[in-house]
Amino acid sequence: GDSVTQMEGPVTLSEEAFLTINCTYTATGYPSLFWYVQYPGEGLQLLLKATKADDKGSNKGFEATYRKETTSFHLEKGSVQVSDSAVYFCALSDLQGAQKLVFGQGTRLTINP
Amino acid sequence: GAVVSQHPSWVICKSGTSVKIECRSLDFQATTMFWYRQFPKQSLMLMATSNEGSKATYEQGVEKDKFLINHASLTLSTLTVTSAHPEDSSFYICSAVRYRGTEAFFGQGTRLTVV
Numbered sequence: 001g002d003s004v005t006q007m008e009g010p011v012t013l014s015e016e017a018f019l020t021i022n023c024t025y026t027a028t029g030y031p032s033l034f035w036y037v038q039y040p041g042e043g044l045q046l047l048l049k050a051t052k053a054d055d056k057g058s059n060k061g062f063e064a065t066y067r068k069e070t071t072s073f074h075l076e077k078g079s080v081q082v083s084d085s086a087v088y089f090c091a092l093s094d095l096q097g098a099q100k101l102v103f104g105q106g107t108r109l110t111i112n113p
Numbered sequence: 114g115a116v117v118s119q120h121p122s123w124v125i126c127k128s129g130t131s132v133k134i135e136c137r138s139l140d141f142q143a144t145t146m147f148w149y150r151q152f153p154k155q156s157l158m159l160m161a162t163s164n165e166g167s168k169a170t171y172e173q174g175v176e177k178d179k180f181l182i183n184h185a186s187l188t189l190s191t192l193t194v195t196s197a198h199p200e201d202s203s204f205y206i207c208s209a210v211r212y213r214g215t216e217a218f219f220g221q222g223t224r225l226t227v228v
Contacts, residue, residue, distance in 0.1 A: 041221065043219035045219070046216060046217075089157065100159060102159075103149075104156055106156070
């Protein structure tokens with residue numbers, strides 16, 4: 001079945017550092033890809049998404065590009081802030097919408113001032 | 114808009130008792146709600162899909178008699194863990210989708226500990 005693998009955490013960085021969180025997937029069809037973020041005490045929030053190959057999702061300085069050839073959707077940010085500390089989940093959906101989601105295991109990110 | 118409230122955020126119960134978790138869409142009507150479970154250091158795994166007014170659809174390996182799901186209205190779905198055991202201790206989270214919606218909105222999750 002479909003699956004998502006993301007880099008294990010926790011990840012600890014200093015403020016203004018460059019961030020990459022790797023995510024790869026396996027899917028039989030052409031899935032939509034998502035990054036969700038969960039801040040402490042809150043629910044998961046959609047951070048960005050891409051629905052077809054070579055699409056780039058972006059939001060709040062974060063970016064991820066749907067790479068069909070490498071089956072990847074790595075999350076990047078050029079300069080992280082303390083407020084970016086959260087758990088990040090990569091996910092896919094084999095439907096048009098973000099309904100039935102298959103998640104990676106999550107990566108806890110801590111940014112130190 | 115699109116707020117989903119899940120209650121309680123954490124609960125501790127004794128082995129053998131039942132626990133109910135509520136998932137409410139506060140400002141929209143959710144025709145479909147999903148329930149996920151996350152064990153430590155593992156992915157969020159879909160347990161079941163709940164459509165308003167109909168029986169839930171359970172994923173393979175999820176016991177429907179143990180995890181009772183009710184979606185009686187367009188704003189409320191409940192998950193009841195019956196006869197809970199320590200191995201049911203986990204993080205449960207719901208998501209809600211509007212009719213023909215393309216985005217899922219998540220509750221904050223419930224940490225269940227069975228002692």
